[in-house]
Amino acid sequence: MPATVKDVAKVAEVSVGTVSRVLSGEPNVSAETARRVRAAVKQLGYSPLRKRRSASDDRRLLRKQIAILLMGMDRSLANLPSVASGIHGVESALSHAGANVLFADLPQMDRLPEILTSPKTHGLLIKAALQGKLIETADAKLINRMRQLPTVWFLGRPDGSDWGDAVESNxxxxxxxxxxxxxxxxxxxxxxxxxxxxxxxxxxxxxxxxxxxxxxxxxxxxxxxxxxxxxxxxxxxxxxxxxxxxxxxxxxxxxxxxxxxxxxxxxxxxxxxxxxxxxxxxxxxxxxxxxxxxxxxxxxxxxxxxxxxxCAEQIGRQAVDQLIWRLQHPEAPLVTVSVQPRxxxxxxxxxxxxxxx
Incomplete structure (x- = not known):
């Protein structure tokens, strides 16, 4: 199985969002952190998802730019196995669908990330903290922009989020x-x-x-x-x-x-x-x-x-399916999908x- 951004983050001992910032060339990363990330990329032979396409892929998101947001979470929570599995499921399904994937890690939710300023961003998949006043304390421009985009929350919907579909455990x-x-x-x-x-x-x-x-x-x-x-x-x-x-x-x-x-x-x-x-x-x-x-x-x-x-990885994969459906049915009522546990x-x-x- 090809290395994922989660694998790179683990080897480099940084968050998934930090890996994304390094790979996208954002300047607000220390030289030492960037060096560790690049070394991990080289060690694992990692290549961004948009480069991992094959003729057999289901291309329902071809030429679509999809953002994965991590909101209000410390790195310890983002690296929790269930969260990491959910992210891996999202990443794998987006790769299979041919999407161009971008990441943003917003632990404080105090800014509008550059990836959301682009009109070419077609949809959002969000894993958010599920405790505290997440939505009401977030940057207003961030929330307004998120409301404008087809959104699927995965692994739970935070209090106060009255937009977007959700895929979560039952x-x-x-x-x-x-x-x-x-x-x-x-x-x-x-x-x-x-x-x-x-x-x-x-x-x-x-x-x-x-x-x-x-x-x-x-x-x-x-x-x-x-x-x-x-x-x-x-x-x-x-x-x-x-x-x-x-x-x-x-x-x-x-x-x-x-x-x-x-x-x-x-x-x-x-x-x-x-x-x-x-x-x-x-x-x-x-x-x-x-x-x-x-x-x-x-x-x-x-x-x-x-x-x-x-079944956290299944939740991640199903979240991508739900986003594809939402892109095709923009006017449909909000949907919450519950994945059965075992x-x-x-x-x-x-x-x-x-x-x-």
Missing amino acids: DAEVGRLAAEYLLARGHQSIAILDPKPGHVTLGQRSASFIWHATQNGARVERVLGEKSNWSIPLQTVNNVELVDQLIRKLLKLRSKPTAVFCPADSITAMAYHCCARRQIQIGKDLSLISCNNELPLLRGLYPEVTTIDI LVEGMSVVNLKRRKQ
């Missing part, structure tokens, strides 16, 4: 799958660990989980972090101490949960670490079910994590019903 189904899996194994006292209250996706998953669990007689406790810990540009959960505070709250609950629902694998990775500190064994002393199926985060955790795969079973959930037999 978070209601994520919550249902997780709840029913725990209930089927006899768990009736459950906690949700969420260090990011107010996050659109995590909140939707948690709300669905609570509804399905409580409808079947379970008791669910929400163990939440502080909203004040999160601002734009939004970061991923990479501070063990934040999750450790939640584990301490969990252990102080009067009715001790037998299982925990973590609405993202980044939270799960930290939770495993915090439980190991206290000699709490996941899959024995405490059950845990997670979301996203981000193998780079889960690899090495024992016992293997039971998680919900949101359960990936590990060994992190104890079957309490078997214990009682």
Whole structure:
């Protein structure tokens, strides 16, 4: 498989947007950063997507200039495996369709990038932070220009975005799958660990989980972090101490949960670490079910994590299909496409019903 811009960013230890700026010759990049990016390009044999065309490609976006925007995200969040997979899916599908692809990384959303000033830009694919006042604090010229273009948000639509289509995980189904899996194994006292209250996706998953669990007689406790810990540009959960505070709250609950629902694998990775500190064994002393199926985060955790795969790369590919449809149907009502998740079973959930037999 040819190297992607994500691969270049990883080797050069920069963001995807920085790679794009270097390759497009923008001046606001340090000489050392530019050197690392060019060295990574040479090492990987990377070539821009517009040069990777073959006669067999579906050319529905031939001669179309499509921009991928990353909005309001710290590099740690943009490099999260699920986000990177979604971007890779977008990139692959655009390449297949013959598009001319441009990137802009806008962690602060305080400017209108040059790629959007061109009247030749035909459409936008946007991955945005899903927490905080993203839209209302962004540069007005940026928002106005975005509203003028056919837009598809992928991997979630931020609050306040009242334009554009969206392709995202079916978070209601994520919550249902997780709840029913725990209930089927006899768990009736459950906690949700969420260090990011107010996050659109995590909140939707948690709300669905609570509804399905409580409808079947379970008791669910929400163990939440502080909203004040999160601002734009939004970061991923990479501070063990934040999750450790939640584990301490969990252990102080009067009715001790037998299982925990973590609405993202980044939270799960930290939770495993915090439980190991206290000699709490996941899959024995405490059950845990997670979301996203981000193998780079889960690899090495024992016992293997039971998680919900949101199919992030498929979401990216489907976002491109939706943009193609939108270009062909500019006057149609807004569309939200939900991609169905699937359960990936590990060994992190104890079957309490078997214990009682």
